[in-house]
Amino acid sequence: MEVREALYTTRAMRRMKPDRIPMDVQARVLDAAIRAPSASNTQDWRFVLVDDPDLMRTLGDLVRQGEQRSKETLYAERVAAAALAPDEPANAAFLRMLSSVWYLVDHFAEVPLLLAAFVREGVASDASIYPAMWSAQLAARAEGVGSVMTRVLDVYFHDATCEILVVPLEEHWRMSGAVVMGYPTGRWGVAPRRRVHEVAFRNTWGAPLGFEVAEPLWPERRVESS
Numbered sequence: 001m002e003v004r005e006a007l008y009t010t011r012a013m014r015r016m017k018p019d020r021i022p023m024d025v026q027a028r029v030l031d032a033a034i035r036a037p038s039a040s041n042t043q044d045w046r047f048v049l050v051d052d053p054d055l056m057r058t059l060g061d062l063v064r065q066g067e068q069r070s071k072e073t074l075y076a077e078r079v080a081a082a083a084l085a086p087d088e089p090a091n092a093a094f095l096r097m098l099s100s101v102w103y104l105v106d107h108f109a110e111v112p113l114l115l116a117a118f119v120r121e122g123v124a125s126d127a128s129i130y131p132a133m134w135s136a137q138l139a140a141r142a143e144g145v146g147s148v149m150t151r152v153l154d155v156y157f158h159d160a161t162c163e164i165l166v167v168p169l170e171e172h173w174r175m176s177g178a179v180v181m182g183y184p185t186g187r188w189g190v191a192p193r194r195r196v197h198e199v200a201f202r203n204t205w206g207a208p209l210g211f212e213v214a215e216p217l218w219p220e221r222r223v224e225s226s
């Protein structure tokens with residue numbers, strides 16, 4: 001797969017089939033992921049691949065509680081706004097995301113693979129492992145495997161999750177997040193985002209970027225200079 005296709009079409013895939021991901025596919029995904037950079041090349045990271053249905057069920061209970069807490073706190077304002085004007089485009093997009101989040105919650109035990117990621121506290125930081133996690137998602141995309149980054153476990157249930165996965169916390173390992181993986185039920189598409197000239201500047205904050213991008217540049221499109 002062309003790299004730009006992977007960059008443009010690797011989206012949050014939360015609706016996935018329970019089909020197992022073959023070991024050779026998992027090996028290619030992980031082997032690509034660990035090519036990613038880390039600060040000072042410490043590679044002070046560890047990954048736990050979870051495919052045990054009992055463990056997934058146990059983690060799924062925590063995921064449900066965590067997403068419920070997010071809904072009541074982090075997302076409370078957006079939930080209220082969406083209830084008032086569900087057809088407004090931003091609200092409609094938020095409601096679609098929420099519905100896919102809850103689909104994942106309801107089917108967590110059937111998710112075929114979870115890639116939990118850890119860094120050693122004090123030496124590395126989350127920033128040192130996110131490139132590897134995103135590389136895993138891109139490599140999975142190239143294999144036709146959908147994925148979504150999740151932080152609900154480490155944000156709300158860090159120690160409980162580590163206990164379930166038998167992580168040696170006394171060695172200062174810290175969970176940074178988990179990527180859920182599986183073959184998607186839906187189709188791949190380009191992720192809609194705020195346009196680049198609305199979020200990027202040149203030289204100083206707020207100064208015009210010098211070009212505008214009205215539509216995604218993959219597949220190939222012309223860039224307008226401004």
Ligand SMILES: Cc1cc2nc3c(=O)[nH]c(=O)nc-3n(C[C@H](O)[C@H](O)[C@H](O)COP(=O)(O)O)c2cc1C
Nearest residue numbers: 010011012013097101104148149150151152191192
């Ligand atoms: C740091 C980070 C944390 C995230 N945490 C969660 C999560 O806990 N649960 C979840 O369902 N999605 C989570 N996501 C996925 C985002 O919601 C998703 O990437 C975003 O909505 C864009 O989706 P799209 O690429 O399909 O447009 C997380 C993404 C990132 C980068």
